[in-house]
Amino acid sequence: MSLQERREFWQEQFLKCIKCYGCRNICPECFCASCTLEDPLWVERGELAPPFPMFHLIRAMHMSSRCVACRQCELTCPAHIPLTVLYDLIRQDMETLLGYVPGVDIDAAPPISLTLSDAPLRMESD
Amino acid sequence: MEYRNVLTTCVYCGSGCGLNIQVLDGEIVGILPDKEHPISRGSLCIKGWNAASFVTHPDRLKAPLIRRGDGFQEATWDEALTLVAEKLAAIRDQSGPDSIAFLASAKCTNEENYLLQKLARAVVKTNNIDHCARL
Numbered sequence: 001m002s003l004q005e006r007r008e009f010w011q012e013q014f015l016k017c018i019k020c021y022g023c024r025n026i027c028p029e030c031f032c033a034s035c036t037l038e039d040p041l042w043v044e045r046g047e048l049a050p051p052f053p054m055f056h057l058i059r060a061m062h063m064s065s066r067c068v069a070c071r072q073c074e075l076t077c078p079a080h081i082p083l084t085v086l087y088d089l090i091r092q093d094m095e096t097l098l099g100y101v102p103g104v105d106i107d108a109a110p111p112i113s114l115t116l117s118d119a120p121l122r123m124e125s126d
Numbered sequence: 127m128e129y130r131n132v133l134t135t136c137v138y139c140g141s142g143c144g145l146n147i148q149v150l151d152g153e154i155v156g157i158l159p160d161k162e163h164p165i166s167r168g169s170l171c172i173k174g175w176n177a178a179s180f181v182t183h184p185d186r187l188k189a190p191l192i193r194r195g196d197g198f199q200e201a202t203w204d205e206a207l208t209l210v211a212e213k214l215a216a217i218r219d220q221s222g223p224d225s226i227a228f229l230a231s232a233k234c235t236n237e238e239n240y241l242l243q244k245l246a247r248a249v250v251k252t253n254n255i256d257h258c259a260r261l
Contacts, residue, residue: 020172022159076159078169 010086014056016079017049023073023083024059029066029102036062056086064090065110068103127151133160138173140232140259145170147178154178218250227254 001009024030024037036042036058043055050056067087074084095101098111131146144163148156157175161168170177180186190206191198201209217225228246230239239257246255 018171020170020175022170022175025157025175026159075161076168076170078171 010056011052013081014052015049016081017055018079019048019050019055020078022076022078023081026072026076027063028070028072029063029068056081056083060086060090063087064094065100065112066102067091131158136166136170136174136177137233138177140257141165143170143174145174145177154181214250223250223252224254226250226252227256228252230255230257232258 021037024035037055042058044051064087067084067090069084069088069091071084073087074082077083091102094111100108100111102110128151130149132149133144133146136143136145143166144160145166146158146160147154148158157170157178159166159168159170159174166174189200190203192201192206192209193199214226226246228242228250230242234242243255246252
């Protein structure tokens with residue numbers, strides 16, 4: 001698939017989104033106290049489908065070091081967007097580029113939650 | 127700590143999606159879609175995902191209100207229903223049954239909506255009955 005074809009494929013998929021937040025709500029790996037997807041700075045309010053591609057790519061990015069491909073998001077999606085495919089593609093990049101596979105080694109720290117100086121990021125609730 | 131999933135039906139529209147209300151020590155803490163529900167099959171829209179937010183909302187009316195003068199006054203169900211019945215009977219006697227229309231609700235069950243049309247047709251004797259989606 002060419003880049004252009006991929007872009008069109010995902011554009012078509014994301015256009016079906018009814019922004020129910022089901023993918024985030026059902027996710028066993030989503031636990032932040034506040035969510036970027038509800039921040040008007042990143043995701044415009046009152047837009048349906050959510051403007052391409054911010055909503056879905058922000059979530060995909062946030063899932064890159066968390067998603068264990070349990071498929072709950074995909075199964076609950078009323079629009080049948082193949083979310084696991086998207087997250088798995090990013091998971092593969094994570095593995096190739098940073099050598100990290102979520103859910104395999106309990107002691108391995110996810111690269112995305114580390115700062116450049118290797119100090120863990122503080123959680124919002126801390 | 128006591129946790130329960132309470133299986134129920136979404137009250138927001140006539141689709142009737144199935145959902146579980148997550149209850150922790152008597153407090154609602156979240157919603158989970160019902161994967162085995164024949165209609166919604168584990169999916170919900172944004173209203174369904176928030177279908178329990180009104181339960182403990184401070185603006186929720188907990189008693190019937192009757193308009194008296196410029197404001198509303200809390201009343202008992204007996205008072206409110208008696209007033210409504212009296213007014214409806216008076217309007218029907220004065221202007222005829224077809225001066226009254228009934229609007230049923232998607233938030234009610236089929237059985238409750240059946241009873242409403244029965245009230246419209248058999249008691250008030252009008253066929254003016256419709257549902258809230260055409261309000």
